Amino acid sequence: MIKTYWKTFAVIALLIAVCWFTYKQITDDTYDGVSIIPEHHKDIPLFEGLKPTEHQYVVKGNKWTDIYNFYLKELPALGWKVEYEDSALNDGDTENDWSGFYSRWRKEGFDGELWISANYNQFDEQTEVIFDKTPLYNSTTWIEETPKNICIYQNQNDEKCSEIEEKSKVEKIVRFINDAIDWDKEVLSSEKTSVIELGNTEIKVFYEDGKEIYFQSEKGTKLMKPDPDFFKLTNL
Numbered sequence: 694m695i696k697t698y699w700k701t702f703a704v705i706a707l708l709i710a711v712c713w714f715t716y717k718q719i720t721d722d723t724y725d726g727v728s729i730i731p732e733h734h735k736d737i738p739l740f741e742g743l744k745p746t747e748h749q750y751v752v753k754g755n756k757w758t759d760i761y762n763f764y765l766k767e768l769p770a771l772g773w774k775v776e777y778e779d780s781a782l783n784d785g786d787t788e789n790d791w792s793g794f795y796s797r798w799r800k801e802g803f804d805g806e807l808w809i810s811a812n813y814n815q816f817d818e819q820t821e822v823i824f825d826k827t828p829l830y831n832s833t834t835w836i837e838e839t840p841k842n843i844c845i846y847q848n849q850n851d852e853k854c855s856e857i858e859e860k861s862k863v864e865k866i867v868r869f870i871n872d873a874i875d876w877d878k879e880v881l882s883s884e885k886t887s888v889i890e891l892g893n894t895e896i897k898v899f900y901e902d903g904k905e906i907y908f909q910s911e912k913g914t915k916l917m918k919p920d921p922d923f924f925k926l927t928n929l
Contacts, residue, residue: 729807729826736771736800737807740764743822750822757793757811757820758782764796764809773798776806777872779865792922793820805829812921830874835912836867836891844890845927849897854890855928862926869923870896873908873915880907880914887929900929 727748731737740760743750752760761780769775780794793812800807808825843863844854857863866889884901899907906923908915917923 727824729824731824736773737824738763738767738771740822748823750824751819752822753819755813755818755820757813757822760811760820760822761794761796768798771800773800773807779868792925795920795922799829832872832915833875833912834871835896835908835910835915836871836894838892839864839867840892845929846888846890847929849886849888851888854888857926865922866926867891869917869920869926870908870915873906873917876907876914876916880909881905883907885929887927889927898927898929 727745729737730745731739731750732745739750740752740756740763742752742756743760744752758780761782765775765778776797776799778794778796781792782794793810795810796808798807798809805826805828808827809822810825811820811822813820839860840863842856842858843866844856846854857866870889870891880899881904883899883904885899887898887900889896889898894910894912897909899909900919903919906917906919908917923929
């Protein structure tokens with residue numbers, strides 16, 4: 694009788710465990726909003742300590758420089774070629790150290806482009822990393838020669854602009870515009886429109902918080918992710 698009781702109990706406990714595991718698998722939203730999961734790719738290593746959340750990976754402490762150096766070393770050894778990379782290490786202003794890095798990678802046989810970026814969240818005291826897989830796009834160079842200054846109109850109807858003459862800032866803004874991807878689809882409506890003048894080139898900037906940035910000029914349209922560094926440089 695006792696043996697039968699324990700066997701029944703064991704079967705019930707096993708069924709409960711299986712049902713709970715199945716439920717967790719079905720309702721698990723850990724990777725919601727993630728376009729690529731590094732753990733599912735042998736050639737995309739995961740920096741030690743990174744834990745997935747709904748749309749990014751996090752690790753306690755300010756470790757973005759360690760993560761940056763980790764991927765610059767490990768990815769090329771696994772066949773990846775860096776298409777673009779930039780970081781706060783290239784900026785002499787120590788107040789920007791939290792802003793982290795941004796990089797784009799390609800590899801033969803990989804259908805798309807791998808984007809990896811990281812920044813330090815000072816409020817939560819954690820480093821946040823985003824892995825993203827995007828289709829391959831072209832980026833046409835709009836600005837061939839870097840101008841001596843840039844004129845930025847906060848609103849397209851403004852008569853006066855704020856001028857940027859610092860060479861490093863001008864070069865970074867030009868790089869943001871040139872590296873933005875060519876866009877031949879619909880431009881979604883945006884709350885704000887600004888204008889950037891670079892020499893003889895006038896570029897309209899359509900944007901709003903947390904959404905893609907559109908650049909529009911006589912040369913066409915470009916699309917860029919809402920990079921915090923761009924907004925800080927342009928004061929938009």
